[in-house]
Amino acid sequence: MSYNAPVKDMLFVLKELAGIDAVATLPGFEDAGFDTAQAVLDECAKLSGEVIAPLNVEGDRAPSSWRDGEVTATPGFAGAFRQYVEGGWQGLQHPSEFGGQALPKLIATPCIEMLNAANLSFALCPLLTDGAIEALLTAGSEELKARYVPKLISGDWTGTMNLTEPQAGSDLALVRSRAEPQGDGTYKVFGTKIFITWGEHDMAENIVHLVLARTPNAPEGVKGISLFVVPKFLVNDDGSLGARNDVHCVSIEHKLGIKASPTAVLQYGDNGGAIGYLVGEENRGLEYMFIMMNAARFGVGMQGVGVAESAYQKAVAYAKERVQSRPVDGSLKQSATIIHHPDVRRMLGSMRAMTEGARALAYVAAAYSDNAHYHADPEVRARNLAIYEYLVPIVKGWSTEMVNEVTSLGVQVHGGMGFIEETGAAQYYRDARILAIYEGTTAIQANDLVGRKTVRDGGAVAKALLGEIARTAEELGQAGGAAAASMRAQLEKGARALANVVDYVVANVKSDPNAVFLSSVPYLKLAGIVLCGWQMARALLVSQRELANDAEFHGAKIAIAQFYAEHILPQAGALETSILAAKGDTGVLALSEVQF
Template identity: 60%
Template sequence: MSEYVAPVRDMQFVIHELAGLEQVAQLPGCEEASSDLVDAVLEEAAKFAEEVLSPLNWPGDQEGAQWRDKAVTMPPGFKDAYKLFADSGWTALACEPEWGGQGLPKLVAAAVAEMWKSANHAFSLCPLLTAGAIEALVLTGSDELKATYLEKMVSGVWTGTMNLTEPNAGSDLAAVRTRAEPQADGSYKIFGQKIFITYGDHDMAENIVHLVLARTPTAPEGVKGISLFVVPKFLINVDGSLGARNDAYCVSIEHKLGIHASPTAIMAFGDHSGAIGHLVGEENRGLEYMFIMMNAARFGVGLEGVAACERSYQRARDYARERIQCTDIGVRGGPKVPIIRHPDVRRMLMTMKSRAEAARALAYVVAAAHDAAVHHPDAGERKRNQAFVDLMIPVVKGWSTESGVTMASMGVQVHGGMGYVEETGAAQHLRDAQISTIYEGTTGIQANDLIGRKMAREGGATLQAVIGMMRALDADLAGQDGANFAAIRSRFGVAIDALASAGEWIVANYGADVRAASSGAVPFLTLLGIVASGWQMVRAALIAQAKIDAGNSDPFYAAKVVTARFYADHVLSQAAGLASSIIDGAEGVLALAEEMF
């Protein structure tokens, strides 16, 4: 069974050439992100992912997290790996220096996070949730809460969770019923149950800081009556040391399709005397605050999709190189050859390779835009970049994770029957990837957010600006010779037109017939994902060709051009059909009466 090898060369290319590290490093607060430093960080992260996390992936899946007597024990090796992870400073990479963080840009953190997720999806979920909790406290917590919690969380000594879902309140958070009763000392007692809490309990850290949605006695009904509370596993003494055990316990963990080493907890708050919690920010603004965590987590989950594409591709490629079966197609009586020689296996591997590179490029470009949205000195540039990030977050989350599942399934197909056998490892990637399309909002929820909040609300202005940037590449493509660029230009132009027409239809019809527009929401998210990622593949091909024309003989650049050509022929070519289903397909979605299903 092959181990993960971080695609550092491609990551460097995307970070430097597509995402523009040089420009990011000029932003206030990002000056330390020099090319040499970032390359060194990537190399060290690759070593940790390959040598520490990847070898734990398979045994962790087989052993799984274990629950007994309201406590969770992690699989062998995870506790030691997490301590080394925290001691090495990986938990602090992108955090504020004020709280002990290294302050590196999100662009760098995204690449490093992809490595963790490819090497060991289950392990990577713990720092993902902690990072979201840190961000929420940095932006909305009181000075007292920050002083109490942030340094320990940034250092990784304590981890964090977010507690939204309840048995009767899934995506509809207006139905949250966990209650918070105010106490004379200014604290609250929390009573209720939360489900699907990732790393709700484990034995890797000294303390777990739960961020919990609950209602105070005077709260109005609906989402406007939800507040956010910090509820630690162990209470904190005045001197910062750990105190008594809080009344917050894991009463069970879920038995899941995948990510077996990641404990998904059912948390009970206040089954005894009441769990002590502290209000974060203002009362009744909890959902607003929780969305800070959720947006950070949605981007992080999108990287899980990128990681699933990459890891599934690597395993399938390695197997295809080794598996000897049949002669070359069209050859009678010749020697049997590795299956990577067979055209359909090549087609699958090229699909997996191109989708991984395309999804990575889009995610890193969005990460760089986030850095500009936060740090750029010009308010107009901050606003423009934030609009781009807001538009693309549902796409990075939804399209990348759907790609991860599809590519993991294709990886099983490359293995043939052996892919269905657990010992090859291909099946685990498919099992693990599936959850990424669901948590932090299903693909349908991402798509509805995209067409409603991110497009219709602003009349499609940001989408039109993005389409304008795509069309600006046409002149560059027109100046290129050869069949590869002729094919890329033809497919890309048609795909842009399809995106433009579908986007105009969504915006024009959303207000008048929201059901019809929503019927095409997921196809539109897919369309935008395909074309926006194709945009990055076109940029990559042009940059690579310029290197070749300048005399660079590195085969990496030739492969970039060919991969972009494949993406144009086999992925961008789907755009016109998707646009047709968006514009003309609503009637078929809505026609049947419920009893006819």
């Protein structure tokens, strides 16, 4: 099997770090406790490992292809997608009234990780559909919901997000697509959208495009953007499919990775106008799109964790099998498998520590989200929501940055074979590279972290989390042992660095915005490193207590936590130094264009 879902570690995080028992006390989630999670994860592991992962390499070798406006998915993908939707997986976290399973995000999250670990290109299709469902549920009329959501959940149809245009990438103020009201409640949509993931394919009978466009006389900039549903095939009142709509895929991109996932250029309205239906109110499109984007951003963070896990598993398998060179300690007189070599252990340790840390933080964030949406007490909801929203750019930004390093180490463990495409390590390296770019680059995440998530509340949420970290550090002090001592020292240093940086950001963003934003990505990375380190510390405490019950599992958890403390957390201090040094920068910020 090319991917073996780490169900044991996932359940450990759900139970010991993310508090699934507490989530199961929320109204509606009474049946969604540990046992349910275990059953769901086991099933998902089977589907991911046996059905979806085996198609991953094929998707790279025989990418989806375009011909005369039609896109054919990689052989096998359509069949696997049928199995996926027939198993009810698309509806995992969606309401039961529309055919979903209504499970907590905390249980859906490991499933999303598995799917993406198994096959990133494949998993993008359900991920985008999830986003479309969330946007419709939040902002769509009852009629739109009733017409589209059940079909999206059943997988008869899939969904897309249409934001980007050639001149409008991160900058949605530049969107030029337009929508003209027809007097009958419908609109005609015109324009070109690019980078539309699964924007055209043959895996479902209809595709539901959610499209940003401007109505006539709309205000300039982001306040004049509206959101429309534009189905590939119009939908009759009885739910059957009608005429082909005027949206066409004119090409797909030739990409570095995720080649099985078609990235479409969509042309709207070349033959009179594509019929579209307004979602919610005019000019509030960006707000609704952010609902999709925030869900998608969290999902992209999980993609990072998933691909990192797959790259790690592949590297471990190779390291256990490849024989090369004698051990440096002279313990063997002949060449050994390379897992004996300290540098290979350093690489595997780095890969696993970063992956486990990012996984733990993301699952913990998912639990905050469940509490934010379903807790009976509005104050608890609000507090959880604020923390979740602080964590989203970090889960997205840090998981997708670290996966570039993890997949690069995965190539390196393979030596020369890592550079040969047939080995498969290079595919993870290529596929992963999009993750820090799409759904908002790391800089976009970091600007969100600085602006909306830190400055707006004066750093209050960040400080609340630092308070939690201080409590964990205290527990480490009481726990004893070398690993806990090492973790305590590094976690406290990291937390001080983060606290100093939060203070600096809040104090200087108005007076010295360029310097603060020069450091926004370093701040995001620092926050990611420290918050994941906090989760590794919590895991260490649990595993020290449980060691006697399962020495193999918990012994490894402790070793990896210690590795995280000693090899990943020390980067926090370096980032702090860089960030604080930028104050009043007269260096790269002051250079003229010609000096670059």
